Amino acid sequence: MLEIKRLSAGYGGKRIIHEISFTLDKGFNVLLGQNGSGKTTIFRALSGALPGTCGEIILEGTDISGLSVKKRAALVSYMNSEHTAMSGIDGMQLAKMAFYPSHGIFYTPGKKEEEFIRRTAEQFDAAALLEKNLNEMSSGERQLSWLIAAICQNTGLMMLDEPTSALDFNRTHDFLSKLQMQKEDKIIFASLHDPGLALEYADRILLLNEGKLCGEIIPKNTDAAEAEEKLRVLYPGIKIYENGGTFCVSACRD
Amino acid sequence: MKRSTDLPRVQRHSRLSAECITLLSFAILFILSLVSLNFGSFKIDFSSQEKKEISLKIFQTLRLPRILAAILAGGVLGVTGAVCQTVFCNPLASPDITGVASGASFGAAAAILCGFAGLLRTAAAFIGGVAALMLLLFFVRLSQRSGNEHRTRYILAGILISSAADAGLMILKTAADPERELAAIEFWTMGSFASITDKRFLIMAAVAIPALVLLFLFNKQTLILSRGSVEARSVGLSPALWQAILLLLAALAVAAVVSTVGVIGFVGLIVPHMALALVKKRGKAFLFLCFIIGAGITVLSDLLARTLVPKAELPVSIFCVGFAVIWFACIFTRGKVREGD
Numbered sequence: 001m002l003e004i005k006r007l008s009a010g011y012g013g014k015r016i017i018h019e020i021s022f023t024l025d026k027g028f029n030v031l032l033g034q035n036g037s038g039k040t041t042i043f044r045a046l047s048g049a050l051p052g053t054c055g056e057i058i059l060e061g062t063d064i065s066g067l068s069v070k071k072r073a074a075l076v077s078y079m080n081s082e083h084t085a086m087s088g089i090d091g092m093q094l095a096k097m098a099f100y101p102s103h104g105i106f107y108t109p110g111k112k113e114e115e116f117i118r119r120t121a122e123q124f125d126a127a128a129l130l131e132k133n134l135n136e137m138s139s140g141e142r143q144l145s146w147l148i149a150a151i152c153q154n155t156g157l158m159m160l161d162e163p164t165s166a167l168d169f170n171r172t173h174d175f176l177s178k179l180q181m182q183k184e185d186k187i188i189f190a191s192l193h194d195p196g197l198a199l200e201y202a203d204r205i206l207l208l209n210e211g212k213l214c215g216e217i218i219p220k221n222t223d224a225a226e227a228e229e230k231l232r233v234l235y236p237g238i239k240i241y242e243n244g245g246t247f248c249v250s251a252c253r254d
Numbered sequence: 255m256k257r258s259t260d261l262p263r264v265q266r267h268s269r270l271s272a273e274c275i276t277l278l279s280f281a282i283l284f285i286l287s288l289v290s291l292n293f294g295s296f297k298i299d300f301s302s303q304e305k306k307e308i309s310l311k312i313f314q315t316l317r318l319p320r321i322l323a324a325i326l327a328g329g330v331l332g333v334t335g336a337v338c339q340t341v342f343c344n345p346l347a348s349p350d351i352t353g354v355a356s357g358a359s360f361g362a363a364a365a366i367l368c369g370f371a372g373l374l375r376t377a378a379a380f381i382g383g384v385a386a387l388m389l390l391l392f393f394v395r396l397s398q399r400s401g402n403e404h405r406t407r408y409i410l411a412g413i414l415i416s417s418a419a420d421a422g423l424m425i426l427k428t429a430a431d432p433e434r435e436l437a438a439i440e441f442w443t444m445g446s447f448a449s450i451t452d453k454r455f456l457i458m459a460a461v462a463i464p465a466l467v468l469l470f471l472f473n474k475q476t477l478i479l480s481r482g483s484v485e486a487r488s489v490g491l492s493p494a495l496w497q498a499i500l501l502l503l504a505a506l507a508v509a510a511v512v513s514t515v516g517v518i519g520f521v522g523l524i525v526p527h528m529a530l531a532l533v534k535k536r537g538k539a540f541l542f543l544c545f546i547i548g549a550g551i552t553v554l555s556d557l558l559a560r561t562l563v564p565k566a567e568l569p570v571s572i573f574c575v576g577f578a579v580i581w582f583a584c585i586f587t588r589g590k591v592r593e594g595d
Contacts, residue, residue: 073490101490
């Protein structure tokens with residue numbers, strides 16, 4: 001379990017999020033919020049990338065905010081929403097970097113790690129990307145390569161910032177449904193822009209508005225009317241129908 | 255399904271060819287060095303007893319150190335260029351962005367004005383190069399207090415310090431006596447292996463080789479840094495610390511080279527592009543290839559510099575830049591310039 005108490009963070013002197021507290025359980029947790037609402041700031045604060053972050057971050061009983069960069073990366077992984085296209089580096093090399101926290105500075109990942117990466121990539125139908133250079137990939141392929149690298153890091157808390165922003169329709173659903181296999185022993189915390197995907201795949205949805213949490217939805221225990229009411233805080237005019245046990249989302253402009 | 259069974263073969267093929275390319279280029283470098291050993295103002299001749307003694311002495315104290323220095327200098331510039339380009343994920347980066355070359359030029363010019371020669375001049379150039387790097391790290395440290403670490407800060411700080419050192423160099427040039435001192439400064443900033451002796455080579459190697467070995471060992475950290483600061487941190491690598499370590503090693507090696515042989519233009523920028531065009535991937539083979547190609551260019555340039563015009567020594571940079579321009583023109587017109595890095 002992840003407990004966050006009175007977390008404040010921002011860039012330079014400017015606070016984007018101010019004293020927010022919440023807890024996350026194992027499973028697929030989704031953060032919904034408008035552009036600029038502070039989703040990325042929360043992820044970066046939790047990953048330790050923002051100097052001047054205040055508050056307690058307690059993962060499975062230990063406060064991780066005082067840990068070294070390396071020890072923290074063994075417990076927490078974070079995938080940025082932008083994916084650097086490094087020239088001359090392929091999917092396999094990228095994924096191998098994920099083993100850095102668990103080994104010494106001179107250790108080079110070998111056969112065992114390669115096998116693990118290959119199996120993970122095959123699970124997500126992306127084995128071909130392991131041999132392809134990142135700067136020669138399409139943006140969707142590149143995103144998938146970074147996702148596979150993040151999954152290979154195999155941490156108790158896995159944060160994915162807009163993991164499906166560049167994926168096509170099929171790959172998005174394929175990825176999110178296969179991600180469900182990972183969630184049994186992990187806290188997955190992801191931001192999405194599509195409330196439909198969130199309602200379909202998430203175990204729990206947190207709503208973020210202007211740096212403050214303004215509600216949560218547990219899709220399993222919620223009906224369409226209740227979900228619509230809560231989501232309207234973020235997306236005025238959103239309409240949610242229930243159709244054969246699944247939620248359908250449409251934007252109503254009138 | 256068919257695709258995944260093909261994969262291992264494709265991978266083995268590309269790895270094999272990377273090794274082949276490295277071996278082949280090593281063989282070319284070896285032959286080039288042997289040829290280069292046979293050329294020079296003094297004809298090395300082991301046939302008669304009287305000539306044998308002096309030949310051996312010249313070979314040991316001048317000819318061999320000169321070739322070895324050319325190999326090491328080119329290799330250092332190639333490898334450090336690759337490290338800079340990877341760390342900053344920027345195809346325009348080169349060891350020059352550390353400000354070391356400009357700092358060393360300033361140091362050497364100051365030494366020339368003070369009337370220092372030989373090892374004292376080398377020491378002044380080395381101090382100038384290291385001072386430039388320290389200033390760079392200090393500036394970056396200052397700018398990081400405001401929060402976010404970003405690699406463009408290094409590049410901007412490098413430009414700042416290089417420009418300051420260049421301005422200082424101009425002041426020294428204005429103050430210099432145009433007949434002797436200015437000529438010496440100009441010649442120094444164009445690079446030459448003419449003054450290499452066995453002792454000077456050993457001093458250069460004592461600094462450059464350990465730094466180079468560490469850069470090879472830290473290849474994994476170099477690659478991780480190319481992800482970007484936030485992404486490097488997310489796999490457990492402290493970006494500020496490792497950028498400083500890798501840059502320090504690269505700058506020490508370059509300072510050792512530049513202070514001994516002067517500024518050699520363009521090798522650090524162009525060699526990583528050549529190596530990447532050959533092996534496609536930034537692994538260990540890529541770094542070795544950067545060393546070999548860099549060494550090949552400087553050995554060949556030095557050979558041309560001392561044989562093309564009889565009884566005269568041309569600056570090496572002429573040929574290094576010449577090769578770079580020809581190669582760039584070739585790939586540029588064939589439309590193979592890499593974009594989107």
